[in-house]
Structure formats: structure tokens, C-alpha cells
Amino acid sequence: MDRRSFVKVTGLGMGALMLPISGRLIAAEALTEKLDIALKRSLADAALAAAKTAGASYCDVRIGRYLNQFVVTREDKVQNVVNTESTGVGIRVIANGTWGFAASNDLTATSIARAAQQAVAIAKANSRLTRTPVELAPVKGVGEVSWATPIKKNAMEVPIKEKVDLLLSVNAAAMNAGASFVNSILFLVNEQKYFASTDGSYIDQDVHRIWAPLNITAVDKESGKFRNRSGLSAPMGMGYEYLDPKPEGRIAMPGGLVGYSTSYDMIEDAKLGAEQAKEKLKAKSVKPGKYDLVLDPHHLWLTIHENVGHPTELDRVLGYEANYAGTSFATLDKWKSKDFKYGAEIVNLFADKTQPHSLGAVGYDDEGVKTKRWDIVKDGILVNYQAIRDQAHILGEKESHGCCYADSWNSVQFQRMANISLAPGKEKLTPDEMISQVEDGIYIVGAGSFSIDQQRYNAQFGGQLFYEIKNGKITEMLEDVAYQIRTPEFWASCAAICDERDYRLGGSFFDGKGQPSQISAVSHGSSTARFNGINVINTARNLG
Known part of the structure; x- marks a missing residue:
């Protein structure tokens, strides 16, 4: 999805926002699926072997499943709910001192080996124009390891209805506090990434991110003057627990303002945002x-x-x-x-x-x-x-x-x-x-x-x-x-x-x-x- 399409479906003018919304549309239930670790290891080995046989001095393989969900609301309406998945393999090599890269979304050993061979061929072709060979800082292989964002609640597992209910409650709180218009959104990202290299590493990672932006507008009907106040949330490397308000995540700021650290009270921010947008009209x-x-x-x-x-x-x-x-x-x-x-x-x-x-x-x-x-x-x-x-x-x-x-x-x-x-x-x-x-x-x-x-x-x-x-x-x-x-x-x-x-x-x-x-x-x-x-x-x- 390009930026123009995004702005069209959300109704938000968000500047030069670039979105990682790509791949095929899927059902929300599919967002919780994972690729088999044994399959990823076998595909990586096929790529590494093919690259070395073709003449690569170095090869790394990235097998990725990239998942996105966004839920978009305005006032009392749901404007869009989108779930996407993009899965494939990227292979990077050095041959004749030069980088080469190829990729495939066909998760078979034959296709992956062919992509590795293509990456080597590209590197060799590029080497004819190379003046200085690639000089890589050494990395010691770590064998088989894994890492995951330390989440408490996987946002992809939370029912869409629960997310919609939250956003509509946020919008209602802003409107009841005097807002003329309000948009609220949930952006959820899960990157399931597997990395392997000729250095001897096989690294499996599960990365989660969340963001809950909102935008509130107050309009003076007599003058037509309007002012906006965007939400004060921060996008975070956390799970859905970020949207569960906790006292320790709330920070009192000068002037009666409120800040947020490890949890975000979206409804509280919406109420304050509406009041502050109105105050800005008279500032x-x-x-x-x-x-x-x-x-x-x-x-x-x-x-x-x-x-x-x-x-x-x-x-x-x-x-x-x-x-x-x-x-x-x-x-x-x-x-x-x-x-x-x-x-x-x-x-x-x-x-x-x-x-x-x-x-x-x-x-x-x-x-x-x-x-x-x-x-x-x-x-x-x-x-x-x-x-x-x-x-x-x-x-x-x-x-x-x-x-x-x-x-x-x-x-x-x-x-x-x-x-x-x-x-x-x-x-x-x-x-x-x-x-x-x-x-x-x-x-x-x-x-x-x-x-x-x-x-x-x-x-x-x-x-x-x-x-x-x-x-x-x-x-x-x-x-x-x-x-x-x-x-x-x-x-x-x-x-x-x-x-x-x-x-x-x-x-x-x-x-x-x-x-x-x-x-x-x-x-x-x-x-x-x-x-x-x-x-x-x-x-x-x-x-x-």
C-alpha cells in the first residue's frame, strides 16, 4: 500500500508518512502463525551451500515473515481494518570482493538455491566495476540462538473487536470533552526474522512494535478557526500491555500536564487533548x-x-x-x-x-x-x-x-x-x-x-x-x-x-x-x- 492509498483509506493527512504495509491481505487469525524453525534452517543451509558452490566468499540469508495490522477510526465510525503478511528470503553474498543480492518468495530449497546462485552472478558482474573490495569487520558465529521482544501480551492475539471498542471509546471521550473531530489508530507490527550466515550463525528473532496515534481538532464555529492536538503516546517495542494504563507508566508534568512512559492511557490523553485543543483557540x-x-x-x-x-x-x-x-x-x-x-x-x-x-x-x-x-x-x-x-x-x-x-x-x-x-x-x-x-x-x-x-x-x-x-x-x-x-x-x-x-x-x-x-x-x-x-x-x- 502506498502513501496515497493510505491517506485515502484513513482520511488522515499525515504528511510524508511511509508505511511498511505491503504483501498480501490475510485474516486476522493468520497473524499469530509462525514458520517452522526446522524449515527455516533447511532453507538457509540450501542457500549457504549454493552460494559457496557458486564462488561466494561470504553469504548471509534472511528468512522473514513481516506482519502488519492497522485499525483506523474516526469519531463513531471504523474506517478500516487491514491485516497483511509478506514472507520470503533475501540472500546477500560477496564474490570477487563485491556485494550481490537476490530474493525469492518461493520457500522451496530449489528456488532458494537458485536465488543464491543469482546473487553470486550479480556480485561477479558488479565486480568488474569495483575499485575497492568489500572489507568486513569480523563476526564470530553464535550457532543457534533466539531473541524476542519481551512482551506480556501479543497484540496480534487481541480480538479486533476489543481494539475497535478501545478506539471508539477514545473518540467518544474526546468528543464528550469538546472535540469537533477525532481520529484514532492502532499500528501493530510483528517481524519474524531468521538470519544465517557462513560465519556460523543461525539466529531466530521475534520483534514486536505498537503505536496508538490520535489527532484531535477543536473548531470555533463563529470564526471558523481550528486547532489540533496530536496524542502524546510514543511508539514502543512492546506488546498490547502498553495500552493497559498503570500508575507507574504515568508521569506528572508541570502545569497539570501528563506524560507517559511504559504504559499509555489513551482515553485520558484524548480527554486532555480535547481540552487543550480548545484552549489553543484562545491562546x-x-x-x-x-x-x-x-x-x-x-x-x-x-x-x-x-x-x-x-x-x-x-x-x-x-x-x-x-x-x-x-x-x-x-x-x-x-x-x-x-x-x-x-x-x-x-x-x-x-x-x-x-x-x-x-x-x-x-x-x-x-x-x-x-x-x-x-x-x-x-x-x-x-x-x-x-x-x-x-x-x-x-x-x-x-x-x-x-x-x-x-x-x-x-x-x-x-x-x-x-x-x-x-x-x-x-x-x-x-x-x-x-x-x-x-x-x-x-x-x-x-x-x-x-x-x-x-x-x-x-x-x-x-x-x-x-x-x-x-x-x-x-x-x-x-x-x-x-x-x-x-x-x-x-x-x-x-x-x-x-x-x-x-x-x-x-x-x-x-x-x-x-x-x-x-x-x-x-x-x-x-x-x-x-x-x-x-x-x-x-x-x-x-x-x-
Whole structure:
């Protein structure tokens, strides 16, 4: 399903959203089925043997069953329920020092062996144009292992009626609280992935993700003016238990706001969202100028994603993404200097593919590399990038970071963004205490529209909710707020970060990259942080 079809069936204008909704339509009951592990092992062995016989020096095989379900509602109506499955095998080889790839959806040993032979033939053909052979960082085979997202309740096993009832209850709560329109959706993903390689690994993984976005609109019937408020949920690497509200998953925020960590009260958020959308209709328009910004994790995740996550992808730094997504200001010379200041000394940004509940959490990446945590910015200094097996040698490293990913069995795996997060502050500090230290500032909650240049250096960010801070107190809601930054200057202005008690994940369920484009899911965590002296513009005035 392409984006245009999705927008048509959902009735939602969701920007340039790219969806992993592909494959054949299936009954909901089929979403709980699995491929036999013995079958996957035998198919993998057939591919590995055929590739080696054809002349491959290396081969990896990915057998994938990719499942999606989304449930779409608007006000008191169900707009769509879709279940899809895509199953097949992707085979990647090195022959004559060059990559080759082929895939098949025919799960027979004969077809898989033929695909492996085709991958080798492609590699040999490509080698005629290759100047530098592929240099792979070593990986020790792990034999037969398995990993699964630690879920408590498989969302695919929950009856559709239960999901529909929840979403319609959410919509009713928003309408009863004064909303004029409301959409609510459930996105559910299950990736059943089997990886085998000539290194001696046979890795079976079962990955689950969930997202429950909603969008609320309040309309002033007299003026025709309207305002929106999107939900404050985070997409998570969890099961359906994420939608079971628990006190420990609820975080009290300044100004009577509510945040969510490991569980999400969708009905509560819908009620608050409707009230806040109405409040936005009467909010004061911001006066442009320099302000100290207090940024909540529900907002800051997107800033981290755009001006830390993307510019530290090594393929972007090297120019491999220049034609499609741009390059990076964080060039190798800055890293080699060992003193490039990405931010203030309190700023520590790290990558972590093992972080519990995160979208990018897996046991092993799509090259069979065991995942880990590593530093990107340490005490404000750029210290590393995100690299995979054939990039590690460029950094002088002995092993991959374990951040290789493909969004389907028929896609070639390549370097994708790991979970990139801002480490919590080391000193005890709550958001209320942080706000009490601000004389003239703005508190921003929720992600909004943004614009950023091709090198991820100059950017502008909006948000969902904006509150004026005067003399250490939140006074009133503001509207038409956006802030402009240059990436290193912005992180250099970071003056305080709340401690780990406030740490929460946000993230992107559909992050696009590559040609042909692939999507991935990635989380970004932080605690509330303060940035001093940031330029704020009035978006209504800028629009004339």
C-alpha cells in the first residue's frame, strides 16, 4: 500500500508518512502463525551451500515473515481494518570482493538455491566495476540462538473487536470533552526474522512494535478557526500491555500536564487533548525573541532524531545518501580532531540497540552482529558515528556497531539509525525545579512540524503545546511558536537536564531512508532539558 492509498483509506493527512504495509491481505487469525524453525534452517543451509558452490566468499540469508495490522477510526465510525503478511528470503553474498543480492518468495530449497546462485552472478558482474573490495569487520558465529521482544501480551492475539471498542471509546471521550473531530489508530507490527550466515550463525528473532496515534481538532464555529492536538503516546517495542494504563507508566508534568512512559492511557490523553485543543483557540500568540526553552521528552525526541541521529549515520557522513537525503555537517575531520564540540559538557548522546521497550531493540542486527550501546557525543565532544560491518574499518574499529537493518526480506540490509538518546542529568532535578530557575522562557511539549537543511545543520522546530514561563512559573498557553537553531550552537546552549526519574522514550515508527526507500522504527529517549537563549519566531506572522 502506498502513501496515497493510505491517506485515502484513513482520511488522515499525515504528511510524508511511509508505511511498511505491503504483501498480501490475510485474516486476522493468520497473524499469530509462525514458520517452522526446522524449515527455516533447511532453507538457509540450501542457500549457504549454493552460494559457496557458486564462488561466494561470504553469504548471509534472511528468512522473514513481516506482519502488519492497522485499525483506523474516526469519531463513531471504523474506517478500516487491514491485516497483511509478506514472507520470503533475501540472500546477500560477496564474490570477487563485491556485494550481490537476490530474493525469492518461493520457500522451496530449489528456488532458494537458485536465488543464491543469482546473487553470486550479480556480485561477479558488479565486480568488474569495483575499485575497492568489500572489507568486513569480523563476526564470530553464535550457532543457534533466539531473541524476542519481551512482551506480556501479543497484540496480534487481541480480538479486533476489543481494539475497535478501545478506539471508539477514545473518540467518544474526546468528543464528550469538546472535540469537533477525532481520529484514532492502532499500528501493530510483528517481524519474524531468521538470519544465517557462513560465519556460523543461525539466529531466530521475534520483534514486536505498537503505536496508538490520535489527532484531535477543536473548531470555533463563529470564526471558523481550528486547532489540533496530536496524542502524546510514543511508539514502543512492546506488546498490547502498553495500552493497559498503570500508575507507574504515568508521569506528572508541570502545569497539570501528563506524560507517559511504559504504559499509555489513551482515553485520558484524548480527554486532555480535547481540552487543550480548545484552549489553543484562545491562546496568546508568541512574541518573537530569545527565550530559554524547556523541552519535554515528548518533544525533544524529534530534535534528537533530526540533528543527532541522522548527521551521525556514517553513510551520510561519507556522502552515500547525498542524492536522496543529504550529507552531514559532522564530517570525519571533526571526529578525527577529537575536540569538536557538538554540545555543552553536560551533553552525552548515546546509541543503544538493547534499550528496553525501544523500537530499535533487537538481540542481533540484520548482519548477525550482537547489539550494544556506544557513545556518540561524550561530555559534549563528538566521539563516534553509527557504522556497520563494511564501514567499521573506516573508523579504525574492529567490529560493527550492530545497526544494520532491512525493512523486508526482499530489501538489501544497510546502515540504519540506532536508538539515539540524550543521557539524563547526573544531578537530582525535576521539571518543576527546572522551570523555577527560568525567568523568561517557553515550555514545549509534543512534536510538531519541522524543517532542516541537507547537512542537518540549520533547523526549525514546532511542537504541540507551548506555555509561557515568567519568573519561574508557567503563566499561560502560547500559540504560533517555532524555534530556529544551528545544531552545535543549540546543543552548546543546553544548560540543564533532568535526572533519570523523568527519562522517557519517543520515536519514529516510519523513518525513511535509501533508494529504493526503506522504513525503519527508532526510539529516542531523554529527560526534560533546558536550552538557553534560543531564537523563537511567530509562525503566524511569518506566514503573513
